[in-house]
Amino acid sequence: MSFESLGLLPELLRAVRDKGYESPTSIQAQAIPTILQGRDVLGGSQTGTGKTAAFTLPLLQKLAPAALLPGRRPVRALVLTPTRELALQVEESIRTYGKHLPLKSTTIFGGVNINPQIRTLKAGVDIVVATPGRLLDHQDQRTIDLSKVEFLILDEADRMLDMGFIRDIRKILALLPSKRQNLMFSATYNDDIRVLAESLLRDPVSIDVAPRNSGTHLVTHLVHPVDREKKTELLIHLAKTMNLRQALVFTRTKHMANKVAEALNNAGVMAMAIHGNKSQPKRVQALSDFKTGRIRILVATDIAARGLDIVDLPHVVNFELPYVAEDFVHRTGRTGRNGTEGDAIALVCVDEDHLLRDIEKVMKRSLPREVVAGFAPDAKIKAEPLMKTRRSDGHRPQRQTTRSGQPLGQRPAASGNKPPMGSGNRPPVGRPASSGKPPAYGGRSSSHR
Numbered sequence: 001m002s003f004e005s006l007g008l009l010p011e012l013l014r015a016v017r018d019k020g021y022e023s024p025t026s027i028q029a030q031a032i033p034t035i036l037q038g039r040d041v042l043g044g045s046q047t048g049t050g051k052t053a054a055f056t057l058p059l060l061q062k063l064a065p066a067a068l069l070p071g072r073r074p075v076r077a078l079v080l081t082p083t084r085e086l087a088l089q090v091e092e093s094i095r096t097y098g099k100h101l102p103l104k105s106t107t108i109f110g111g112v113n114i115n116p117q118i119r120t121l122k123a124g125v126d127i128v129v130a131t132p133g134r135l136l137d138h139q140d141q142r143t144i145d146l147s148k149v150e151f152l153i154l155d156e157a158d159r160m161l162d163m164g165f166i167r168d169i170r171k172i173l174a175l176l177p178s179k180r181q182n183l184m185f186s187a188t189y190n191d192d193i194r195v196l197a198e199s200l201l202r203d204p205v206s207i208d209v210a211p212r213n214s215g216t217h218l219v220t221h222l223v224h225p226v227d228r229e230k231k232t233e234l235l236i237h238l239a240k241t242m243n244l245r246q247a248l249v250f251t252r253t254k255h256m257a258n259k260v261a262e263a264l265n266n267a268g269v270m271a272m273a274i275h276g277n278k279s280q281p282k283r284v285q286a287l288s289d290f291k292t293g294r295i296r297i298l299v300a301t302d303i304a305a306r307g308l309d310i311v312d313l314p315h316v317v318n319f320e321l322p323y324v325a326e327d328f329v330h331r332t333g334r335t336g337r338n339g340t341e342g343d344a345i346a347l348v349c350v351d352e353d354h355l356l357r358d359i360e361k362v363m364k365r366s367l368p369r370e371v372v373a374g375f376a377p378d379a380k381i382k383a384e385p386l387m388k389t390r391r392s393d394g395h396r397p398q399r400q401t402t403r404s405g406q407p408l409g410q411r412p413a414a415s416g417n418k419p420p421m422g423s424g425n426r427p428p429v430g431r432p433a434s435s436g437k438p439p440a441y442g443g444r445s446s447s448h449r
Contacts, residue, residue: 091127094127157184237375317346
């Protein structure tokens, strides 16, 4: 099957050819015609299989005719994402595939000055890609009008629910016209997602092109059992003996990401950490240095588990396994993308054996084990309970009320489990509240936006 057979506009076909793509992936082949027909879609596909293009191409085609009309551009399409990294990637795809069309798009997320966003919105845009918190900030300040939205896309919807965005999503849905086309895409689906889909989608077409949560077959998995105290030493050993020229390493916490990056640098392996405490410019710079090869290893929390599309990334290393088994699928999905094979290595200590069992249950297969010479785990070491505090990526369902781009205190907490006054913390849906310290500036954390 070719892209031409999907009925796409010549301008879109030209952009696809510019990217070097000749035939659509399975999710694209099924979703694009369905979306062009005006149907709501619940799409599930393994990470790295082209979900973004699956909704971006038909969205651009449906928006194109009205883009030629005179007058100010109302927001006609809204894409919601859980993180700013994913928002930037989606909007980049919109610009790439829509470069031959007279459409305008922008991103809206927190952690940056709100004023440039306000100016862009005033000038008029067709498509807004946003994180929920900052979008509601704009709504509170009356700097965005959602009354003309015709298309709503929830990308990585399971992640948004996991991060506790359900209240914000419901608020946003109440602001939108009832007559619209709705699309939900994600690599993993759970029962909560199905419930949301039933309330959001109208007679949807369900597209599930691969076994749910299984991970792509292009990724070769390998588990290295190792003592907890020797993980860093083993990682350095692998970086040197395997000549890891480009590897994305995942940790559970920001502190550990910094610690691992420092140890790698001290060992002569260029590395940098990326997580929710890093400013947006530093995160962008770290990604740029990683993609261009200025640094060999990027050590990240789950902020990088979704939304990062690094061309031909050869290696992903789980220095620590995630608490949520589905997050392992997303982490390892950063490699083995777009038809290119990749390796996923996991360093697993005795404390994480139960996490590994959960992952294998979700993936419905056992992952091969291999002990590295000199790093055999000590059978006498007993498992210790893992300290489960806040999410490793720093994402929490918190929003920062802004005025001229500056943080202003806090909004009243929702009824129910109210956090302590001044904590800036709202417990994620289905998860216990954390007891972490409040942000230094006294407002709400913006790391998720």
